[in-house]
Amino acid sequence: MSNSGNPYGGSYGGQMTANAQFGAAPASASAAPAAGDLIKETTTQAFAKDVLEESKRQPVLVDFWAPWCGPCRQLTPIIEKAVNDAKGKVKLVKMNIDDHPTIAGQLGIQSIPAVVAFIDGRPADGFMGALPDSQVRQFIDKLGGPAGGADQAAEIQAVLEEAKGLYDEGDFDGAAQLYAAVMQADPENAKAVAGIADCMLGLNQHERVREIIDGLPEDMAKSPEIQALAKKLEQIEEARKLGDPVALEQQLSLNPDDHAARLNLAKIRNVEGKRQDAAEHLLLIMKKDRTFEDDGARRQLLEFFEVWGPTDPATIQARRKLSSILFS
Known part of the structure; x- marks a missing residue:
């Protein structure tokens, strides 16, 4: 994107040079693990050991993929080389969702390739799509510390x-x-x-x-940041058509089981920035009626997570409550 298309494109940030060197090799490094120790396939049964336990020692990237997925094949050599070049700062665990769909479903992953970073046994960050080499290395550097x-x-x-x-x-x-x-x-x-x-x-x-x-x-439009932005804009445009939140609150005071009104209110609260309120409305619908709009409250909550990001406090709190409902 050029500066001519940027309304804020003044002469800011002159202290930063224009020649970024992402993913540079460290000046010196201790003995690195063998490449075979950094990348492995996992299963549903081995996920806790390979990912949750291992992520307490260093970040673990989980690459959700499938054999039929073309972008997955594009990402594979890029992310594997970047992980090997990071020399043990992160590990890569690959999960074939055709053979092992459960974990991806629990995390709300709806498209692949999807990479989720686990730290201390919990999801901490992630991206979707076949990102170019520089962005993959930048992502790894953010997790494991800059190499240079x-x-x-x-x-x-x-x-x-x-x-x-x-x-x-x-x-x-x-x-x-x-x-x-x-x-x-x-x-x-x-x-x-x-x-x-x-x-x-x-x-x-x-x-x-x-x-x-x-x-x-096209490449930038497919980045997770732009995809989340587009989803947020869609949510704002939809919320504009849902009516007056005060009227919806009144409807719910008369009939707390008016799930349609509660769903619409959740969408409005989300675009108002009241994320925890929005999540609570959806979680309440799930507790009372999972069949409403074919589990529509859960699907809407997962869409919110896509926009909020995996490390947002509202996402973390709501995901924990969601898990307690799904697995209780």
Whole structure:
């Protein structure tokens, strides 16, 4: 994305150079594990040992794939080489969802390839789709630490985190300026592009965000950050058509089992940023009637997770409650 298409494209971030060197080899390293120790296949039965227990020692990436999936075949050599080059900072566990569908279903994975990073026995981050080599290495560096020390990748990550903090505080202009600074150094950084567009959503520039999404190159449009942004825009556009939340609250006060009203209210609370409230409405529907709209409350909650991200506190809290309902 060029600066001409970026309304926040001022001369920010001059301290960052334009030649990023992602995934550089460390200057020195201790003896690395053999490649065969870093990558393995797993089963439903072995998942707890191979992933949950092992992730208490270092991050474990779980690659959910299937033999018929073309993008899975594209990702395989990229992620395997990146994991081997990381020399033990992460491990890779591959799970064929045709043979072992249960875990993917429990995690709400709806498309493959999907990679979920486990740390200390819990999902911590992830991405979907066949990302290019540089983005896969950037993802691994974020989990296991930059291979080259305090290089530009670490600096960019720090700016992205600062921008996210400003966004969470409601400072959309300040956050957008930092995202623009990242784009000065890395114009193809999907997180920065999605971050600027998210700030526009915060400023009610919905049509402009739709134009940005529609104008992105195909590879970037498929990135998990842009996919989540597109889903968020869809949710906002849908919520606009669902009526007055005060009226829905009144309906529920008269009939707490009006699941349709509760589902609509959950969608509205989500776009208002009241994520925990939105999740609680959906979880209540699940407790009372899993058959409503063919388990529609659970499916809607999984769509929220896609937008919120796996590490958002609302996702973590709601996923725990969801598990207690599903497995009680």
